Amino acid sequence: MHSIKTTSEEVERIDQVRGSESISNQVEEPIPEPHLNWRVIPVTVAFWLAWCAWQCTFNLLSGIITYVNADIGPDSNYTWAIIVITIGIAVIWPIAGSLSDTFGRRYFFLIGLTFSVVGSIIACTAQSIPVLIFANTVLGIGTAMHQMILAGISEIYPNKYRGVALASVNFVSAPFAGLGPYVAHIIVERLSWRWIYYVAIIIDVVAFVLLAAFYHPPKPYRELSPQQLLKKIDFFGLILFALGLTVFLVGVSWAGSKYSWSSAAVLTPMICGGALLGACGFWEVYGTKNPLFPPFLFKDMKGFTNVILICFVASMPLMSSLTFWPIQIASLYTTDTVKIGLYTLPLTFSTVFGGVLTATIRWWKPTNYYLVGCACLYTVFTGLLSTLGPDDLNKALAYAFLYGTGVGLLEIAIIVIIQFSVSSDHLGVVTGILSSMRGIAGALGISIYSSILSTRLAQDLPQRLAAATLPLGLPENSFPRLLQDIFSSNFQDIPEIPGMTAAIIQAAEMASKLSWAQAFKPIYWLGAALGVTAVVLSYYTHDIRPKMNNQLDLDLKEHQPSHLRNVLHHHHHDDTHYSKEGEVEQQEAHVHGAV
Incomplete structure (x- = not known):
């Protein structure tokens, strides 16, 4: 038991050494241009589609929410149909992002797309504002996981193309983000606001099929069992963060519109939420060995x-x-x-x-x-x-x-x-x-x-x-x-x-x-x-240009565990420049063998 505990602590220490290395200390030797697997193409298209889907439901709905309220309302709480999506993104995304670093992103993407489709189906059939708010709450959970695309697309291309990869996500979303207000009004005038959700359902289903078929990245911790991975999750910190931020944002959303900033309806959730977030921060620093x-x-x-x-x-x-x-x-x-x-x-x-x-x-x-x-x-x-x-x-x-x-x-x-x-x-x-x-x-x-x-x-x-x-x-x-x-x-x-x-x-x-x-x-x-x-x-x-090289963090080649801890990113490090890195790798190999 003592050996296992020591091993786990060494793994965490190695993680911290890797994570806290300064950009200035990460000067790389020239790395050969990697050969991207053909699966990168359908996976990239799926990422583009999923990003467009959430932009469609959020941006287009934001521009015509008053028309929706007139159609299935009126209800004074109609703006919460938008607010619940923003709260979902703020609360769920950092949690999902942290967990995906441990478990891999594949199933988070698929689960998120499922939530989005279910939420959109409920929304497009809604006959009242409360039902629409519930639908968008479900949709917000999926939308939060859509944000993981910003991490997912970054790691399947060489570092030097990371800016281009992220820019491409922005580019393809132009009809929904850039032209959103105009497109939304055209949809209302010529069709129905429900078509926003119809379009999102179609796009999300196609993205789901593409990711299910072609996105099979190697798992980050291939050497650990599911039970060991579950033990790495900081459930208490997760609950503190999710509850604290949700309560805090509810208070903020009420401030200045429904209630004054000095009202109890605003101050109570903001203070309680802030206290929970403070407790979460204290717990993450002093209370857990596996912080979220x-x-x-x-x-x-x-x-x-x-x-x-x-x-x-x-x-x-x-x-x-x-x-x-x-x-x-x-x-x-x-x-x-x-x-x-x-x-x-x-x-x-x-x-x-x-x-x-x-x-x-x-x-x-x-x-x-x-x-x-x-x-x-x-x-x-x-x-x-x-x-x-x-x-x-x-x-x-x-x-x-x-x-x-x-x-x-x-x-x-x-x-x-x-x-x-x-x-x-x-x-x-x-x-x-x-x-x-x-x-x-x-x-x-x-x-x-x-x-x-x-x-x-x-x-x-x-x-x-x-x-x-x-x-x-x-x-x-x-x-x-x-x-x-x-x-x-x-x-x-x-x-x-x-x-x-x-x-x-x-x-x-x-x-x-x-x-x-x-x-x-x-x-x-x-x-x-x-x-x-x-x-x-x-x-x-930091000046991050030295890191914008040919290094590839995740290779989609089947059964090729090139991600994170399992390979040296398609190249060998120079012993002189990477003595510290080599020491970490050797310790890590020893630890993983012990596990």
């Missing part, structure tokens, strides 16, 4: 912690802008639904375009300067968005495109960088933590921005509207009704207000636009401040 999220990852400031912080400060403005940009378009420039969809495209499409441009990261040296450039682009145009007024439509579209390009570049580039900052046997967990941080930041950003917007509008609009309309002859007893109609966007009833004239309507419209323009300014000021933080953090990240 290895603490040594957070000790690498340049490779991991700074990148996580960049993700947080960049995701708050990004997720918020995707929510509030259509509102800004409708408030300042047009109320035509088709035009709103078209004017939203520069932002949504540019985030996809920026992600595709990440393929160029391989040719930049050092890569931390590349990241600084991306952060600068996003920061500058976030600030410029604060200057927009009612007559600046062309500027608005141009600024939104360049802002979105910077954010898209930054979002995908940090995935590439964080994946190279650890050994490949932690690829799932680091990518999962990054995506979870994006979800947390997005939820916080939307709540904070919503509070700022409503507060500033409530302060500015009454005074500005009164100054514009009362001198033109609007009766004082008609002013409260005018104010209420503008606040609730009930513009069609404004001409019926007693004492209303064409001149007063025109003045009220301009006053409303100016107030909205003022209300949006602090949102972009906050985004620019976060951008400056991202610029500084980006400078203090």
